[in-house]
Every structure is written in structure tokens, then in C-alpha cells.
Amino acid sequence: MRVAVVWNHNRTGVINRFGQSCPEIYDREAVESVVAALEEGGHDTLLCEGDKGLLAMLERFMPPDPEARPSGIVFNMAYGIQGECRYTHIPAMLEMAGVPYTGSSPLGHGLALDKAISKRLIRDRGVPTPNFRVMGRGTQSPGDLRFPVVVKPRHESTSFGLQLIHEPARLRHAVEEIVANYGQDALVEEYIEGREIWVALLGNGEPEVLPFVELDFGDRETRLMTWEDKAHLAVAAPRRICPARIESKLARVLRAISVSTFRACLCRDYARVDLRIDRSGQPFVLEINSMAALGMRSAYVQAATTGGLSFSSLVNRILDVAHTRYFGISNRDLTVP
Helix, strand or coil, X not given: CEEEEEECCCCCCCCCCCCCECCCCCCHHHHHHHHHHHHHCCCEEEEEECCCCHHHHHHHHXXXXXXXXXXXXXXXXXXXXXXXXXXXXXXXXXXXXXXXXXXXXXXXXXXXXXXXXXHHHHHHCCCCCCCEEEECCCCCCCCCCCCCEEEEECCCCCCCCCEEECCHHHHHHHHHHHHHHHCCCEEEEECCCEEEEEXXXXXXXXXXXXXXXXXXXXXXXXXCCCHHHHCCCCXXXXXXXXXXXXXXHHHHHHHHHHHHHHHHCCCCCEEEEEEEEECCCCEEEXXXXXXCCCCCCCHHHHHHHHCXXXXXXXXXXXXXXXXXXXXXXXXXXXXCC
16 A cells, blocks of 8 residues: 655745744654555655645545545644644645545644643533643633643644643743744643553554553652753653553453543544552543554553554554554455555
């Protein structure tokens, strides 16, 4: 099968530089590892920039057959270049052009990226999440939120701008800093002291729940996953434990609320749900990452390999579940050209 791997690297293929620039980028090693895994799976691959020239490149690489059916699929690793809800940009282009792709739809990414909307959606399904409030410049009060609180941009991921605020007097400055740096409101939510568990999901319908990953913060004063931790820049990054040691009753609850979160936010193919378990054993969903990182050192890949999948098998499984979702048949049942 023809598989185009789409990412954002040089970011020059735009008409204008306008709007909030995307702070996220996949490193080349991770993307090239995915390309190699797909080639190991027998696929014909092409690495593409997710910019204004993408559709012309795809039309040359995977021209439609005489019945105008797709002759290939995109493995989407594009975070976007600029503007709002950037995860949605490439999926929306592909939807318009009639090109199938891996991962969530524009709607799914948009819901997951909007932390306030996603929290309301999962709360409507009975999934516990910390109390929160959206605050912008000029917002006077956090209402009845209990301190300490976590402050972060409403529409970002990777812990960009995340702060732990212990005193109401510092909250206003933290919110204004997010508005100034990220051009968006802040999500302010009650901090949950306790264990942090990440749950990787793979598939659709009844998605497979991969082994849990727990963050061990040791004796760190700040028991939160920061951007520096996720970028592997921290001196004492939390150690990841996989499989996490969770007793069976609680494990069933974590699986159930993670799948409910995946469904409520209309995610597809794969995602990661981040949770906290307080000192009484009550779990709370913090957020869902609709484009879980697939780098070799990522928590999602660690969960998959602990569950018995090689990196190559994982990448080709993601492709397979997307293909099955579109066409009702596994690409493994087709003859690879």
C-alpha cells in the first residue's frame, strides 16, 4: 500500500506567517522511525510536509483509480504550523480532498484540544475530572476553586505554560502570562495530589487498553509533568513505571473511564488519557491527547512494547485500525503492491 507520512518540519510552505505559531514539532528521528516501520510492513512510503503543497504531492503519489477510490493512505504526524486548533488542519485538508488518514478527525482533535470542552463532555458521561474554570485577561475571581490550582493554556498540549499556583494573589499574573504568550484563555483547575497514570488506547469500537504507565516523581517538590520533562531537558525527570502496579478493581475503573473519555471526545485509532488518583483512591481524568507521541522514548510506545508489540508492529497496527475503519477490511488482508 502507498502510505504518505505527513509531518511539519520546515514550516515555510504557507502564504503568510499569521496567527499563533505551533510550538510542537516531531523530531526527525521519530518520524523516520515510523517511515522505516511502515517499509518493514511492506508499504511504499513518502515523507511529506504538511503545508500548502501537500495535496498536489499526494495526488502524484497516490492518484485515484478509475473509480476514484483512494489508492493510498496518510499516516498523520502533523501538529500544524500556525493558527487555532492546529491538529485539525491536515485532517481537514485530507477530508476535503478525499484522502484517508490515521488518527482523529478534525472534530475529534478540536474537542480533545479544547480542555474546557473535553472536560465538560466527559463530565456529562459521569467521568470524574478536577473542578475547573476558564479565565482570561481581566477575569477577577477563580470562584470556588480550591488552591493549589494548575494553570495552563486552554488549547495547548505537552505541558506548555503549565504552572502550579498555591496562592490566589499569584493567579492573575499566571493567567495573564498565558494569554500574552499563547494568545488564548487559561484553564485553571484544582490540583490533585496523588499518583499520575497514563493510559494508552489503540483501536476503535472497543479500543485495546495497553499497560498503564505511572510517573514516579520521587522526592521532587513539583509533582507535575512539565514541558522540560516531556522534552527530555529536565535534570530529574520523573521515572516511568510500566506496567504500573494497580490493584484489579481500580484498574477496571481506569480502563472504563479512559475508554469513556476516548469516546466522549470522538477520538479515533489511538490516544492517551492522563489521570490522577487522589489519596482516597478516587481517579480523575486530566485530559486526553488525541495525537499521542510515537517517539521511541514516548510513554505510548513504552506501553505498547510492554504489552508485547514491537515498534514496527505498533505503527502497522495503527495503520491497520485506520484502514479497517475506512474500508471494513484489514490492510493485512490485501496484497501489498
